[in-house]
Amino acid sequence: MKKELSVLKDYKLHLIALFATIMAELLGPKSIAIGGINITFSPLIWSMLIVFTIYMIKPLKLVTEKNASNANYMMGIGLALLMAKLGVTSGAAMEQIKDAGLALILQNFGNLGTIILALPLALMLGMKREAVGMTHSLSREANVGLIQDVYGGESPEFRGVMAVYIVGTLFGPIVMSVLTPITISLGIVSPLGASMGVGAGSASMMTAGLAGLIEMYPELEVQMTAFAGLSNLISSVIAIPLGMFLGLPLTEFLYSKLTRKRSE
Numbered sequence: 001m002k003k004e005l006s007v008l009k010d011y012k013l014h015l016i017a018l019f020a021t022i023m024a025e026l027l028g029p030k031s032i033a034i035g036g037i038n039i040t041f042s043p044l045i046w047s048m049l050i051v052f053t054i055y056m057i058k059p060l061k062l063v064t065e066k067n068a069s070n071a072n073y074m075m076g077i078g079l080a081l082l083m084a085k086l087g088v089t090s091g092a093a094m095e096q097i098k099d100a101g102l103a104l105i106l107q108n109f110g111n112l113g114t115i116i117l118a119l120p121l122a123l124m125l126g127m128k129r130e131a132v133g134m135t136h137s138l139s140r141e142a143n144v145g146l147i148q149d150v151y152g153g154e155s156p157e158f159r160g161v162m163a164v165y166i167v168g169t170l171f172g173p174i175v176m177s178v179l180t181p182i183t184i185s186l187g188i189v190s191p192l193g194a195s196m197g198v199g200a201g202s203a204s205m206m207t208a209g210l211a212g213l214i215e216m217y218p219e220l221e222v223q224m225t226a227f228a229g230l231s232n233l234i235s236s237v238i239a240i241p242l243g244m245f246l247g248l249p250l251t252e253f254l255y256s257k258l259t260r261k262r263s264e
Contacts, residue, residue, distance in 0.1 A: 010070045016054060016063060017074070020047040029215040044208050045177050107196050107231065111138050111242070115251050123258055133160030136251040139168060140201045142239035143247075150248065173208030176200075180209045181216060191217045195224035199231025201239055206232045 024046035055063040114135050122131035133151070137143040139161045151157040180194045189197065191213060198209030210228045214221045 006070060010067065012062065013067045013070055013074075016051065017071075020050040020054075023047075023050055029211070044204075044211055045174055048173060107193075109242070110197075111200065111235070112247060112250065114138060115247065115254060119251060119254055120258060123255075127160070129156040130160030130163070132248075132251050132255055133157035133162075134164045136161075136247040137239065137243050138200055138202070139164035140236075140239065141165075142201070142236060143243050146240055146243050146248075150244075168202065169204065172202060172205045176205045176209035177212045181212055184213075184216070191220055192223060192227055195220075195227040196231045199228045199233075199235055201232060201235035203232065 021043075024043035027046045028043065051063060054060070114137060118135040119131055122135055127134065133139070133147045133156070136147075144158075144161050144165050147155075147158050147161040176198055180198055183189050183197075184191060184194055195210065195213055198206045198213070200206070206228050210225060213224050213228075217224065
């Protein structure tokens with residue numbers, strides 16, 4: 001109850017959020033063409049950049065670290081409403097989801113690609129056991145809990161997964177909103193395939209990526225929203241078993257092999 005009261009009384013945070021929302025909506029979605037590749041910046045990205053800029057203006061101290069916990073609490077409420085909307089939209093596109101079938105589940109195994117790509121790079125940069133926590137998955141909430149349970153909250157693995165979680169929370173939506181239009185423009189994936197890809201288990205990343213896709217293909221809004229929402233749900237559900245039975249064992253195996261080679 002004290003938490004709820006502190007959130008309600010954090011008037012400065014409410015006003016800044018309202019200001020950022022109004023400014024972001026006034027700016028609207030903007031597309032930038034770079035060498036034939038269209039990159040779309042949605043209002044969500046503008047609002048994040050506006051609040052980040054306000055935070056960086058240190059003398060004013062309009063947004064401080066003390067506001068972070070309240071902001072997270074408020075975001076949880078917003079995401080609950082978003083999940084309800086996605087659930088309704090998914091039901092309306094049930095036929096398209098049924099046609100996609102196994103693809104929706106199998107594409108989530110692509111999250112294991114972070115191990116193959118990121119682990120060797122992390123070791124090259126001088127990381128040690130932190131690299132196991134950093135690269136075993138996309139390091140969202142479920143994976144943070146898994147690493148804490150397996151290795152403990154004081155372990156280097158936990159420091160690694162928390163570092164990626166924080167960076168992903170701050171910059172993940174921006175990367176997702178830029179990356180999806182690029183992959184479509186290059187002909188790597190289709191719009192519906194990209195909408196599955198943005199559902200990686202993070203609601204903020206999914207929202208940012210989906211906003212850019214809808215701006216590019218408004219006629220596919222219902223289908224893309226349904227695919228992204230269901231993919232995000234599946235990613236969240238299978239995150240722990242996927243990390244426990246595949247992600248962590250594979251990361252530990254590659255870590256031991258790569259570190260042994262470097263020591264020889």
